[in-house]
Amino acid sequence: MAAPAPSASPAPASPLALLRQLEWRVRHAVENVLSGEYRSTFRGRGMEFDQVVKYEFGDDVRDLDWNVTARLGEPYRKKFVEEREVTLLVVFADTPSLQFGSADISKREALLELAGFVMLLGAVNRDRVGFVHASPTGHTFRAPVRGRGAILHAAASLLAIPPPSVRATGPADAQLPWRLLARAAPKHSVLLWLGDFPPQAVPEGWPVLQRRYQTMGFRVDDPWERALPTRGLFAAYDPAASRLVTLENSAAERAAHAAWRAARDRSWHALFPDPLSRLVVATDENRLDALVRFFNARMRAGSRR
Known part of the structure; x- marks a missing residue:
């Protein structure tokens, strides 16, 4: 008696079907592991310069504008406007x-x-x-x-x-x-x-x-x-x-x-x-x-x- 024919291999998933499988894992990672802080890992200090303003206690010292500070004799810092999206x-x-x-x-x-x-x-x-x-x-x-x-x-x-x-x-x-x-x-x-x-x-x-x-x-x-x-x-x-x-x-x-x-x-x-x-x-x-x-x-x- 002839042996049964081998079953056909399943067709590979379409790119869209594969992405939908990955999407559930991504949502789980964002909601349960990354805790919604993914955005900050990309944004960093990627912000648009707005103007120079007087430095006040508690401002980030990394924003000090040393050229303006030296010229005016008191601390000034750069003010930034954060982009709305990544x-x-x-x-x-x-x-x-x-x-x-x-x-x-x-x-x-x-x-x-x-x-x-x-x-x-x-x-x-x-x-x-x-x-x-x-x-x-x-x-x-x-x-x-x-x-x-x-x-x-x-x-x-x-x-x-x-x-x-x-x-x-x-x-x-x-x-x-x-x-x-x-x-x-x-x-x-x-x-x-x-x-x-x-x-x-x-x-x-x-x-x-x-x-x-x-x-x-x-x-x-x-x-x-x-x-x-x-x-x-x-x-x-x-x-x-x-x-x-x-x-x-x-x-x-x-x-x-x-x-x-x-x-x-x-x-x-x-x-x-x-x-x-x-x-x-x-x-x-x-x-x-x-x-x-x-x-x-x-x-x-x-x-x-």
Whole structure:
């Protein structure tokens, strides 16, 4: 008798269905873990200058205008008007190297999940959220929008973009529209750059964005990037090189791997010098838990300032 045919694999969830699953987890985190303070972790001192006024007891000494104080002989401070809302611009640098995954999930899948979480956090907190998706072949821009439905649609659009061909050449960062990014959101908005961040020089347009926005970076590591497997001789597919490579677990390979990691971390720290502005998560870690820890660390640091 013939064996029964294997059951068909369930179809993958649509981006919108996936986002709705993530949304419940985000709402739980905001209401029960972040305690509604998510906004302050992004806003920081991102406020528009209004005028110079006399300093009064109890005012924040960080706002002192030393030039005016020295000229008039008594303390004056800068007065700011807080922006009414936060604008979040998600920049997703999509490269073939993100398609690597030594376990159940690729780096790209994990990074898109992080992007979805952050965009949903913006929706829950009534912020404006937009995105730029860049790949070696070009970019897609969605202007910041407000409202749960509009942000869900924008996030679903980002998650639905197909990955670049593994034969695509050139870094996605080279396709980032720096001039567009410099005017894509109001001053003091949050710019979140997600990518693979290989060893690289600081892009020419990056310092301009750092002056205009609050900048943060999210990176996802595969376990093999943190430590080479020790199982001996075996072959693995390298999506960045679009070919099979043989790993021998030799001393030379381990030394080259350590040098690559050191160079990657140096360039990563040069892009995001403040430890509270960068997040690194492994594909075998819980992304939402890591995000909550990241925001809590920023909140604790903000409360001490």
